[in-house]
Amino acid sequence: MIALQVGELRPYAKKVEVIVKVLDKNEAREVHSKLDNRNHSVTEALVGDSSGTILLTLWDDAIDKLVTGKCYKLSNAFTSLFKNTLRLNLGRYGKLEDHPEDVAANAHHNLSEKEFEGRG
Numbered sequence: 001m002i003a004l005q006v007g008e009l010r011p012y013a014k015k016v017e018v019i020v021k022v023l024d025k026n027e028a029r030e031v032h033s034k035l036d037n038r039n040h041s042v043t044e045a046l047v048g049d050s051s052g053t054i055l056l057t058l059w060d061d062a063i064d065k066l067v068t069g070k071c072y073k074l075s076n077a078f079t080s081l082f083k084n085t086l087r088l089n090l091g092r093y094g095k096l097e098d099h100p101e102d103v104a105a106n107a108h109h110n111l112s113e114k115e116f117e118g119r120g
Contacts, residue, residue, distance in 0.1 A: 002017070003017045003018055003019050003073070004016060004017065004018050005018070005049055005050070005051035005052075006018060006020065006047075006048050006049045006051050006052045006053060006054050006111065007049075007051030007052040007106075007109060007111070008051065009054060009079050009086065009088065009111060010079065010086075011079055011080070011081050011086060011116050012078075012079060012080065012081075013078060013079045014078045015076055015078070016074070016076075016077040016078055016079060016088070017073070017074065017075045017076075017077070018049065018073075018074050018077065018088070019049060019071065019072070019073050019074075019099050019103055020047035020048055020049055020056075020071065020072060020074065020103060020105070021047065021048060021049070021069070021070070021071045021102070021103040021104070021105045022045050022046070022047050022066055022067060022068050022069060022070055022071075022072070023045075023046045023047065023048060023053060023068070023105055023107060024045065024046040024068060025043060025044075025045040025046075025058075025063075025066060025068050026043045026044050026045070027043065028041040028042065028043040028058075028063050029041070029042060029043065040059055040060055041059065041060050041063055042057065042058065042059050042060075042063075043057075043058050043063050044056065044057055044058065044087075045058060045066055045068075046107075046110075046112075047072075047088070047105075048103075048105035048106060048107065048110075049103050049104070049105060049106070050103070050104050050105070050106050051106060051109065052106050052109035052110065052111050053105060053106065053107055053109065053110045053111065053112070054086060054087070054088045054110070054111045054112050055085075055086075055087050055088065055112040056074075056087070056088045056089070056090070057082075057087050057088070057089045057090075058090065059090075062090055062096060065096055066096070070098065071098075071099040071100075071101065071102060071103045072096055072097060072098060072099050073096075073097045073098075073099045074088070074090060074094060074095070074096055075094065075095040075097070076091075076093050076094045076095055077089060077090050077091070077094045078091060078094075081116055084115045084116050084117070085112050085113070085114065085115060085116065086111045086112055086114065086116060087112060
């Protein structure tokens with residue numbers, strides 16, 4: 001599978017593979033899920049490459065695996081809309097691997113700041 005550039009991501013893409021650098025990570029917050037009736041930790045991290053940045057939603061164990069300043073290869077990720085803005089998601093089937101090479105990130109083109117029409 002060929003890795004996409006962040007700038008190529010569109011809403012509702014599936015089986016996404018990208019190589020990104022973590023620029024920032026928010027503090028985790030607790031949320032209660034109606035799906036499994038349990039509390040979960042959730043946060044967002046700003047990740048990107050030379051084509052732009054996007055907010056990556058992280059749940060539970062994945063939060064601690066992502067370190068600001070490091071680069072990662074995300075596989076089997078997907079995109080969604082949250083309040084009509086684009087988000088990248090690992091989900092339960094996504095894979096997160098360390099990437100040995102540094103990736104330059106273009107913080108001036110944040111895809112999560114653009115509004116999309118549609119469900120979300």
